[in-house]
Amino acid sequence: MAIFKVEGGHRLHGSITPQGAKNEALQILCATLLTKERVVVHNLPRILDVMQLVDLLRTMGVTVEELSADSFAFTAADIDLDYLHSQDFRNRCGRLRGSVMTLGPLLARFGTAFISKPGGDKIGRRHLDTHFIGFRNLGAQFDFDADEDFFSVKARRLKGCYMHLDEASVTGTANIIMAAVLAEGTTQIYNAACEPYIQQLCRMLNRMGAKISGIASNLLTIEGVESLGGTEHTLLPDMIEVGSFIGMAAMTRSELTIKNVSYHNLGIIPSQFARMGIQFLQQGDDIYIPQQDHYAIESFIDGSIMHIADAPWPGLTPDLLSIFLVVATQAKGAVLIHQKMFESRLFFVDKLIDMGAQIILCDPHRATVIGHDHRIRLRATRMTSPDIRAGVALLIAAMSADGVSTIQNIEQIDRGYRDIDGRLNALGAKIIRLDEQL
Secondary structure (H helix, E strand, C coil): CCEEEEECCCEEEEECCCCCCCCHHHHHHHHHHHHCEEEECCCCCCCCCHHHHHHHHHCCCEEECCCCCEEECCCCCCCCCCHCCCCHHHHHHHHHHHHHHHHHHHHHHHHHEEECCCCCCCCCCCCCCHHHHHHHHCCCCCEECCCCCEEEEECCEEEEEEEEECHHHHHHHHHHHHHHCCECCEEEEECCCCCHHHHHHHHHHCCCCCCEEEECCEEEEEEECCCCCCCCEEEEHHHHHHHHHHHHHHHHHCEECCCCCCCCCCCCHHHHHCCCCCCCCCEEEEEEEEECCCCCCCCCCCCEEEECCCCCCCCCCCCHHHHHHHHHHHCCEEEEECCCCCCCCCCCHHHHCCCCCCEEECCCCEEEECCCCCCCCCCCCCCCCCCCCHHHHHHHHHHEEEEEEEEEEEECCCCCCCCCHHHHHHHCEEEEECCCCC
16 A cells, blocks of 8 residues: 655645546546547546556457557447446446546447446445436436446437536536537526536537537537537536646645646636735736735625635535535635545544644534634644645645644545656655555
8 A cells, every 4th residue: 555755844846737627537538438430538537546447448349549648549439238247347436426427428329338336435425316217207217236336227219308416516517518418409407507617528529519509608508419420529627627736736835736727617716826925926827926924814795704615606616615625624714625525524623623723523514614824834644645736735734734644545545646756856845645554
């Protein structure tokens, strides 16, 4: 098992470029199954979750060409449908949450799709009902083998309809869109997720010949077509990495430039960091963060404690709440962090409390943080990364702490952040990756 040894107290300096967006990549890769023609994808992040999905597509029969370090071509001309019944397919799906988005394309193109219960972060129950209700609305038959944790959907021909999603699920919306583009007739999806990565998926599908309107709204209209062709697509930069680097600069009191962030696609993220007292400047498509020895959390207009909560786009993405929470530990002032969408994502705060942070975990969804204002440094400790985002939050805490911290289970961090230790060490961090014997 790999671990990080992190020597805290080192300030960062220089510039860093965010990788391609992980969450967009998982959608786009699955969409290559919708056509037998060649699809080229640029700015693909070489992280564990993405490369596992690339390998899954390859074993399904997709021809994968590596054009450069971050550009790949995919040709799904000959898919091995028998492989979908194999134990190897089930095992691969069980390690990867994004595998669920192969269902929509396979159902639309071949009339059948199978998947075992997908893996991913351990952050509470993440229901798949939205996906399967959407497929059934389009005319598919759904079956779940509880003994095998195996899902299947079948349909001779999907037919368009109007549907109102029970929640604005990003992966659910993506899956239903990919099923509907080849359905007969017109589909309308209300309460659809509308974050930039869904917008990117829709625009890519339109270039392939789909007919999707209402992009960037929560009401999508999809006119089904007979087939889709190839295209070329470039992923947006990862907004979660951008937010992670902003928080990292604040916690380590560093001067940092984040390059090529696609600022207009960051939504509310910059303004929420501003409410935490973090100064930054937009310079073209870059974000410059000056060295800041102190940052003060704002209060609401009536003087009450600041409250930061996640919400579907255009609200604040839940993937950044862990970063906001750790940043608050060294702010001046107090804040209530409310994680509404996942019930287990705040349980990592006990590690921050061990490091000396002043945090009250109110319940599985809410934590109140009273900041130290950098008067008291966090102390080094040994900790385990429970999921991708909490893992990076703990890494940020360790980088600001007094002493050398050990972070276990860093494979979770590697799932979402490419060569994070190498990239940060180039800016002045002191992070050593080691293999630790059990």
